[in-house]
Amino acid sequence: MKNRYDAIIIGAGPAGLACSTELADKGLEVAVLDEQAAPGGQIYRNISKTSARQRAILGPDYTAGLELIRAFTEATVDYLPQTRVWQAEAAGEVFFSHDNRSGRFQAPFLALNTGAMERPVPFPGWTLPGVMTCGGMSNLYKDSTLVPREPVVLAGSGPLLWLVAEHLLALEAPIAAILDTTPLKQMLTAMPELPAALRRAGYLFKGVKMIAAVQLAARKAKVPMYRQVSGLRAEGDGRVERVKASCRGRELSFEASTLLVHEGIIPNTALLRQVGCRHSWNPVQRYWHPQVDASGKTSLGSVYVAGDGTFVHGAKAAELKGRLTGLTIARELRRLTEPDYRRQAAEVQAELQEELLPRPYIDALYAPRKDLFTISDETTVCRCEGVTAGRIRELVEQGYTDHNEIKSIIRCGMGPCQGRMCGSAVMELVAEGSGRSPEETRQMRLRPPIKPVSLQELANATLGEPDES
Amino acid sequence: MNRGNSTFTRSEPLSGDDTITIFFEETACEVPAGVTVAAALLGHDDHHFCRSAADQEKRAPHCLMGVCFECLVEIDGVKNRQACLEPVREGMQVKRQHEPVDESK
Ligand code: FES
Numbered sequence: 001m002k003n004r005y006d007a008i009i010i011g012a013g014p015a016g017l018a019c020s021t022e023l024a025d026k027g028l029e030v031a032v033l034d035e036q037a038a039p040g041g042q043i044y045r046n047i048s049k050t051s052a053r054q055r056a057i058l059g060p061d062y063t064a065g066l067e068l069i070r071a072f073t074e075a076t077v078d079y080l081p082q083t084r085v086w087q088a089e090a091a092g093e094v095f096f097s098h099d100n101r102s103g104r105f106q107a108p109f110l111a112l113n114t115g116a117m118e119r120p121v122p123f124p125g126w127t128l129p130g131v132m133t134c135g136g137m138s139n140l141y142k143d144s145t146l147v148p149r150e151p152v153v154l155a156g157s158g159p160l161l162w163l164v165a166e167h168l169l170a171l172e173a174p175i176a177a178i179l180d181t182t183p184l185k186q187m188l189t190a191m192p193e194l195p196a197a198l199r200r201a202g203y204l205f206k207g208v209k210m211i212a213a214v215q216l217a218a219r220k221a222k223v224p225m226y227r228q229v230s231g232l233r234a235e236g237d238g239r240v241e242r243v244k245a246s247c248r249g250r251e252l253s254f255e256a257s258t259l260l261v262h263e264g265i266i267p268n269t270a271l272l273r274q275v276g277c278r279h280s281w282n283p284v285q286r287y288w289h290p291q292v293d294a295s296g297k298t299s300l301g302s303v304y305v306a307g308d309g310t311f312v313h314g315a316k317a318a319e320l321k322g323r324l325t326g327l328t329i330a331r332e333l334r335r336l337t338e339p340d341y342r343r344q345a346a347e348v349q350a351e352l353q354e355e356l357l358p359r360p361y362i363d364a365l366y367a368p369r370k371d372l373f374t375i376s377d378e379t380t381v382c383r384c385e386g387v388t389a390g391r392i393r394e395l396v397e398q399g400y401t402d403h404n405e406i407k408s409i410i411r412c413g414m415g416p417c418q419g420r421m422c423g424s425a426v427m428e429l430v431a432e433g434s435g436r437s438p439e440e441t442r443q444m445r446l447r448p449p450i451k452p453v454s455l456q457e458l459a460n461a462t463l464g465e466p467d468e469s
Numbered sequence: 470m471n472r473g474n475s476t477f478t479r480s481e482p483l484s485g486d487d488t489i490t491i492f493f494e495e496t497a498c499e500v501p502a503g504v505t506v507a508a509a510l511l512g513h514d515d516h517h518f519c520r521s522a523a524d525q526e527k528r529a530p531h532c533l534m535g536v537c538f539e540c541l542v543e544i545d546g547v548k549n550r551q552a553c554l555e556p557v558r559e560g561m562q563v564k565r566q567h568e569p570v571d572e573s574k
Contacts, residue, residue, distance in 0.1 A: 035535050037505070037556045042534050049503060053481055082554070100547075117536045127539075129517050129529030130476065136533035139553075140477070143533075144501060144508035149478035171480050238527050239516065257476040268536065383531075383539065386523030415522065416538035416549065452549040 001462075002078065004106050005031045007329050008094050009077075010085055010271065011113035013041020014065065014315045015307025015322030017072045019111050022326025024075035026335040031105055033083040033096055039069055041115055042135060043315045045142045054145060057170050061315070062142075068319060086449035088112060088275040090300040097453050101460040109302050109329045112275065113322060116308035117268045118160075119287070120421045121261070121372055122381045122389065125234030134164040134262035141167065148258045151176035153243040155232050156262035158182075158366045159207055164260060166214045169221055176254040178218060179229040179245055181263070183369045190364035197361035204358050226252065230371065234259050264366055265312045270420055274446040277303055281439040284360075285312070286368050287424070288443055294349065295328035296321060304329065313359055320352040373428035381429070382422040384415020392426060396433030403427065403444040416452060419444050474514040491561040500557055507533060507540050507552035510563070518542055518552060519566040541566045 009020045012034035023030045040047045044065030055063050072079075080098050087095040094105045118133045125131065132140075134154065140146050151174050154165050165178055197204050218225055231246040243254045266287040269279065277298035279288040289311045296304040306325040307318035324345060331341040375381065377390030387410050395406050403419065403426050406412050412426060413419030419426075427438045434441075479501070488499045493510060500509035507530045510518065517527035519541045530540040533553045540552040543564040552563075 035554050037554075051481060082556075084554075117534065118532065120537075127521070127526060127528065129527055131531060133532050136531065139533040140508055140511065141480075144504040144512060145479050145481040146477040146508060146512050147480045148476060150476040239529070270536075383528075383537070384521065384523070386521060386526070411523075416541065417536065420536045420538075454547060454549065456547065 001103075002029075002031075003104065003462075005029045005078070006107060006333055007109040007111060008033065008092075008105050008107040009111045009113065010034075010088070010094070011041065011115055011307070011309075012036065012039040012072075012079070012081070013113060013115045013307060014043060014068060014318040015113035015115070015309070015325070016041070016111070017068045018319045018322030019113060019306055019326040019329075020077050021068075021071045021075045022323050023330055024077050026330040028330060028333060028335055029078075031078045031080065031107070033080050033085055033094065033098075033105075035082070035084055037081050039072055039079070039081070040065055042139060044069065045139055047142075050142060051145070054142065057167050058142070064315070084451040084453070085271060086451040086453050088271055088303075090275060090277075090303055092302060095448070097451070097457045100457055101462055102453060102457045103462045109304065109332065110275075111296070111304040111306060111322075111325050111329065112271050112309065113305065113307045113318075114268045114271050114309040115318075116265045116312050117420070118262060119264045119266045119368065119424055121263045122375050122379050122422075122425050123232050123234075124376065124379050125236070125240070126261070127380055127383050128234050128236055128240050129238070130236070130240030130257055131234050131259045131261065134160050134260045137260050138164055138167065141171075147171045147173045150174065150257040151255055152258040152260060153177050153179065153254050153256045154260045154262075155179040155229065155243070155245065156181055157369070158262055158264050159211070159362075160265070161262045162211045162214045164262070165218065166210065169214065169217045169223070175218070175221070175223045176243075176256045177252070178223060178225045179232065179247075179252070180225065180227050181229050181232070181369065182227075182366065184228055186365055186367060186369065189367075190361055193361035193364050197358035200354065200357040204361070207362075232261070263372060264368060265308070266424065267309045267312060268420075269309070270418065270446055270450050272298075272305060272309065273443060274448055274450050275300065275303060277305070279443055281437070282311070283437070283439075284367050285363050286428075286438075288438075294324065295345075296325035297328070313356055317352060317355045320348050320355060323348050324352070373425055373432070375425060375429065381425045382412040382415065382419075384417050384421070385411040385413075387412040387422070389425070389429060392429045393433055396430055401430050401434045401436060402442045403430070404442060406430075407444070413444060418446055418450060474516055475512055477511050479512060489557060489559045491557050491559075491563060493563045494565065495562075502557070504557060505553055506542065506544065506550070506555045506557055506561070506563060509557050510542075510552060517565065525567075
């Protein structure tokens with residue numbers, strides 16, 4: 001296999017697919033590396049194999065991906081599915097494991113389209129088997145048509161909570177309750193952003209209508225729904241048996257064997273932090289995101305990021321951002337003249353701007369609520385190493401405000417997930433204890449390998465292979 | 470196959486030729502072809518996939534998208550495999566992982 005390309009694209013979600021298709025179109029040699037077995041990312045997961053019924057349940061927002069997949073399948077790219085990238089270097093190198101071997105590719109341009117993940121929020125019992133994310137449930141259904149057959153509780157805030165509820169209701173899964181944790185007052189704080197959002201009223205109303213329809217269906221199916229829920233916890237012996245919460249002073253308790261949680265979506269920046277591009281802090285959505293220009297170019301120049309990895313804007317925007325990045329890299333590689341680039345990029349940009357109009361409103365409405373990270377001392381924050389909030393608070397009280405230091409003292413963030421699951425919470429605990437905004441503290445670093453790589457894979461390296469290009 | 474332990478069910482029937490056999494803790498299980506190891510196991514016995522290194526607590530898939538590392542299993546003798554990313558293959562040997570092993574360090 002070749003190991004030198006014009007560009008290496010990481011991730012085969014909407015951004016990666018659009019970006020690589022654009023580059024291949026311009027006659028450039030591209031490698032696409034993705035963790036999953038099939039293209040589509042999380043949103044269009046398994047789309048080429050899902051049944052007619054699955055597609056009907058998942059709806060047009062899912063089948064919208066078919067066209068993207070078709071174009072990608074027809075494009076001439078070296079596509080490596082089931083590939084774990086464990087290191088990227090700004091000089092244009094990517095190290096990965098694929099099929100029990102490790103490899104290294106080189107290219108003058110990298111596009112790291114690592115997408116997004118659900119915001120991990122610790123609460124008592126969140127490590128119990130049976131506690132999953134709403135997105136995880138959706139993935140499970142897309143992969144295998146599995147649905148809960150025993151009582152399931154959905155809890156959290158954001159459109160995905162209602163979307164998954166919609167699917168589960170249509171599939172007649174036994175929903176024990178839907179607990180919406182969005183504070184009422186965020187409706188008010190989001191108000192100033194509404195006029196811009198209304199310039200794309202169609203989009204906004206589609207969301208509002210979806211949620212209203214789910215609530216109607218839930219009422220018909222006699223599924224209890226609660227608003228302004230707080231104090232979520234899961235209990236059970238070795239797995240979830242009960243879900244408890246409070247709702248405006250009232251204590252709730254449900255027998256359930258699955259709890260699906262969702263507290264918003266954040267960029268998945270693990271690889272971006274490892275490669276070392278500069279990030280900014282967003283105080284509304286409270287997450288770090290890479291600093292990129294309109295084309296997705298990071299502070300590292302030859303490293304680009306497109307899609308939800310730059311900022312969470314949804315699947316359609318991710319596709320458009322991927323396209324822009326593709327066009328820009330093609331221009332840098334002189335496969336596109338300046339006037340052609342300007343014309344094509346302007347079209348995509350106009351569409352993207354339209355797509356982004358409602359986002360500030362949605363971001364404010366579903367911003368992480370004030371008490372989201374009010375974590376009790378006994379609650380496990382770092383799942384891998386079993387570190388509690390109390391232990392982290394102790395260190396913050398002693399003056400430690402850097403996750404990198406906290407990690408080296410109590411191993412918080414040192415396990416296999418490398419802080420992907422505890423990062424947001426540690427940052428908030430530091431902010432709470434020190435009174436400093438996360439902006440003033442250092443971001444958590446990731447050292448390679450950022451994915452487990454076995455000795456065998458390293459031994460089976462193809463690094464030394466003669467350069468075939 | 471014993472499905473008594475699973476809290477999930479397939480919402481669409483599977484025809485006979487679409488299944489393959491994998492081994493979970495040395496027991497043969499018939500599972501749908503083409504699904505991930507995580508989906509295969511969750512449809513079969515979702516009690517737990519691994520134990521946490523720090524306190525030996527039972528853990529099972531949480532994110533199903535490759536970020537939480539709570540689905541680590543041993544596949545054909547290789548540890549630290551993320552079950553939510555790995556598709557099933559005929560004859561695959563899957564075992565619970567009782568503690569994450571960091572082979573790289
Ligand atoms: S379930 Fe989270 S990494 Fe596999």
